[in-house]
Structure formats: structure tokens, C-alpha cells
Amino acid sequence: MESSGAADYIFKIVLTGDSGVGKSNLLSRFTRNEFSLESRSTIGVEFSTKEVQVDGKTIKVQIWDTAGQERFMAITKAYYRNAYGALLVFDILKASTFQNLDQWYSEVRANAGVDCCIILIGNKSDQRHIRAVMSDAAKKYADERNIKYIETSALDATNVEQAFRTLIQDIYKQFSEKVNVVKGESDVVSLPKNQQNQQQQQNYSSNSRPNQCC
Numbered sequence: 180m181e182s183s184g185a186a187d188y189i190f191k192i193v194l195t196g197d198s199g200v201g202k203s204n205l206l207s208r209f210t211r212n213e214f215s216l217e218s219r220s221t222i223g224v225e226f227s228t229k230e231v232q233v234d235g236k237t238i239k240v241q242i243w244d245t246a247g248q249e250r251f252m253a254i255t256k257a258y259y260r261n262a263y264g265a266l267l268v269f270d271i272l273k274a275s276t277f278q279n280l281d282q283w284y285s286e287v288r289a290n291a292g293v294d295c296c297i298i299l300i301g302n303k304s305d306q307r308h309i310r311a312v313m314s315d316a317a318k319k320y321a322d323e324r325n326i327k328y329i330e331t332s333a334l335d336a337t338n339v340e341q342a343f344r345t346l347i348q349d350i351y352k353q354f355s356e357k358v359n360v361v362k363g364e365s366d367v368v369s370l371p372k373n374q375q376n377q378q379q380q381q382n383y384s385s386n387s388r389p390n391q392c393c
């Protein structure tokens with residue numbers, strides 16, 4: 180989608196998980212509809228944006244693609260700060276990437292906040308005939324943490340758009356609920372409506388974040 184330069188809201192989201200699970204390709208599939216069989220491992224952090232429409236609003240998402248290699252952990256976890264959502268990615272063909280999820284999950288919770296929306300992504304579903312992690316096990320992991328589970332393929336594009344959109348919609352839904360609370364409180368505080376809107380928009384931009392996310 181073309182950037183209109185006039186987004187209603189800006190949400191920051193992060194991609195996290197072991198090296199090689201397909202984070203960078205999920206991002207390039209979502210933002211540019213591109214896939215590379217020989218993509219290089221991310222060094223530190225990369226960044227893309229995309230605008231999406233939700234509920235008649237234009238939402239600009241800033242997507243931070245973090246390196247999965249252990250040696251970058253000190254750098255990448257700093258980028259979880261102020262994130263409203265995260266895609267926690269593992270490779271359904273590689274059990275170790277599923278076993279390591281706790282580490283990534285804890286880092287997101289510790290640095291982005293307990294309220295950050297998280298979706299568990301089992302990537303490389305195009306190769307599901309040789310999968311090492313069963314859907315039931317991944318679903319159970321997600322259910323125990325009260326998060327959603329989606330299987331994707333960056334290679335053939337299955338569910339990639341849906342995964343990002345679900346996360347963005349979840350963040351927006353949480354945001355709308357908070358706005359309703361603020362509106363309720365504003366009956367008492369009586370802020371002018373234009374000021375309320377400005378304040379709410381700032382709260383959900385990447386630069387200002389008095390409260391943790393959804």
C-alpha cells in the first residue's frame with residue numbers, strides 16, 4: 180500500500196525467534212511480497228514500515244526484524260522496548276527452535292511489557308510433510324500463554340498477511356478498549372475531544388508510551 184503520509188496511528192511490532200526460522204522472509208513477504216531462498220542472517224536489527232487499514236483507520240506499522248543469533252541478543256532486546264506487538268517465530272522443521280521459545284518469550288515480556296500482544300508463528304508450513312513440531316504441541320504452548328498460534332509459509336505466502344493483520348487488529352482492539360476507558364474517564368475530566376484524540380494517538384505512537392501495550 181502507498182504511504183499516504185497521514186497515518187491515524189503508529190504501532191511498533193517486533194519479529195523474534197531463533198536464527199534461520201524465517202523472520203526476515205516473513206517481513207519481506209509481508210512488506211514487499213518477496214522471498215529469498217538464500218537470505219543472509221540479519222546483523223543486529225532491520226526495519227520496515229507498512230500501512231494497513233483497520234476499521235477505517237490508517238495504521239502505520241513499524242516492524243523491527245531482530246537477529247536470532249545469540250551474539251546479538253544484547254542489542255536486539257533493546258528494540259523490544261515500546262513494542263505493542265510481537266511475532267514469536269519458530270521453524271516447524273526444527274525442534275530446537277520450538278524448545279528455545281521460552282527464552283524469546285521471556286525477553287519480549289521482560290522488555291516490551293506484560294501487556295504486549297504476542298502471536299506464536301510456526302513458519303515453513305510448505306514443508307509440513309517433514310515437520311518436527313506438531314501443530315498440537317505448538318497450539319498447547321500458545322494456549323498456556325493465552326496467545327494465538329498461526330502456521331505460515333514465507334515461501335508460498337500462506338497466512339503471512341493474515342498473521343501480521345491479526346496482530347495489528349489485536350493491538351488496535353486493545354487500543355480501542357483503552358480509548359473507551361479514557362472516554363469514560365473524560366466524562367469526569369472533560370478534556371476537549373480534539374485533545375483526547377491527540378493524546379490517545381501519541382500514546383500509541385512509538386515515541387511516547389506511558390502505558391504498556393495490550
Ligand SMILES: Nc1nc2c(ncn2[C@@H]2O[C@H](COP(=O)(O)OP(=O)(O)OP(=O)(O)O)[C@@H](O)[C@H]2O)c(=O)[nH]1
Nearest residue numbers: 198199200201202203204216220221247332333334
Ligand atoms: N521452505 C521454507 N524456507 C523458508 C521459509 N522462510 C524462510 N525460509 C528459509 O530459511 C532460511 C532463513 O530465513 P531468514 O528469513 O533469513 O531467517 P531469520 O529468522 O531472519 O534468521 P536470522 O536473521 O539469522 O535471525 C532462508 O534460507 C530462507 O529461504 C519458509 O516459509 N519455507
Ligand SMILES: [Mg+2]
Nearest residue numbers: 202203220221
Ligand atoms: Mg533475519
